[in-house]
Amino acid sequence: MSGKSPIKIAPSILASDFAKLGAEVRAISDAGADYIHVDVMDGHFVPNITIGPDVVKALRPHSEKTFDVHLMISPVDLYIEAFAKAGADIISFHPEAGPHPHRTIQAIRAAGAKPGLALNPGTPVEMLWPLLGDIDLVLVMSVNPGFGGQSFIESQLKKIEIIRKRIDQENPGIDLEVDGGINFETAPRAIAAGANVLVAGTATFKGGEAAYARNIATLRGAA
């Protein structure tokens, strides 16, 4: 990491108990989460279906933390306003999901949210450069999108290092988020490579509610 930004922890509610989502969001907020990471999947861009804007709207009153909405859907533009109105603070999308990523970034800002760009493990880092000055967050996927509980893909550490250098030169202060397979062993390496936001589903929610604060503190302490 550049040494300036404090580490932020973004529990992915994909790993929470969906039968009591509101209570889970309150619990991770109280346990010290910085962002609430919401994985939105459409069964088309990725092979899984999760939640939509109505669920974000229902969860919004349960936490004042930043709602970090990760869209794994195609098309994207059609749904931006709905997610922003529902209370998304950050909206990230994948450049492969539509033909005009710059237009999508503008639409996210126009809707009042902060735009983020998500790079799949197989997406070349060059796709980011023309857009780096226009976004507030880079999301590096360290698993293929679609499911929680997968293993960290090591090759993404190099990508994080390259992006960190460029962020510090061109748009310092924006978030560099790593998402997928983050646990007590991979977290310190992702931070050392330059990430300052750690998405963690399995690693946050394991052990039940009594363990959430300890899990979050351990991940944060990995720095």
Ligand SMILES: O=C(CO)[C@@H](O)[C@H](O)COP(=O)(O)O
């Ligand atoms: O976006 C995704 C998966 O597509 C992630 O946000 C996962 O939900 C993270 O889960 P863990 O790997 O931490 O269990």
Ligand SMILES: [Co+2]
């Ligand atoms: Co995610």
